Amino acid sequence: MANLVDQGLSTLRKAQEYVKVGVDALPEFASEFVELGRGDDDGAEVVNINEEFKSVVSSFIKMEQDLEAYAHAVEEVKAMVMSANFTVRTYIVTAHILYALDEPGK
Numbered sequence: 001m002a003n004l005v006d007q008g009l010s011t012l013r014k015a016q017e018y019v020k021v022g023v024d025a026l027p028e029f030a031s032e033f034v035e036l037g038r039g040d041d042d043g044a045e046v047v048n049i050n051e052e053f054k055s056v057v058s059s060f061i062k063m064e065q066d067l068e069a070y071a072h073a074v075e076e077v078k079a080m081v082m083s084a085n086f087t088v089r090t091y092i093v094t095a096h097i098l099y100a101l102d103e104p105g106k
Helices: 002-024 026-037 049-083 088-102
Strands: none
Touching: 002 026, 002 049, 026 049, 049 088
């Protein structure tokens, strides 16, 4: 079971790397948004850049926080499992409880 958990954590960490790549791409994304926000010559609607950009940044931050909170919960439970005789059901329930307690914004 520990091997499956390690594989899951590895996949989760890979997802965190992808989120970080997205965050690193935000400056380029912002410059594209500025261009889009200006509209064009044929009267296209001007985009509210600040609100849209804030929304994208907030989404990335929330994803990063959620992934970290869940990874932390799984690592905590894994440590408990290594020191005690947990069943798989107890393991999953405990991970979800720890995630809920650690979840940002709650």
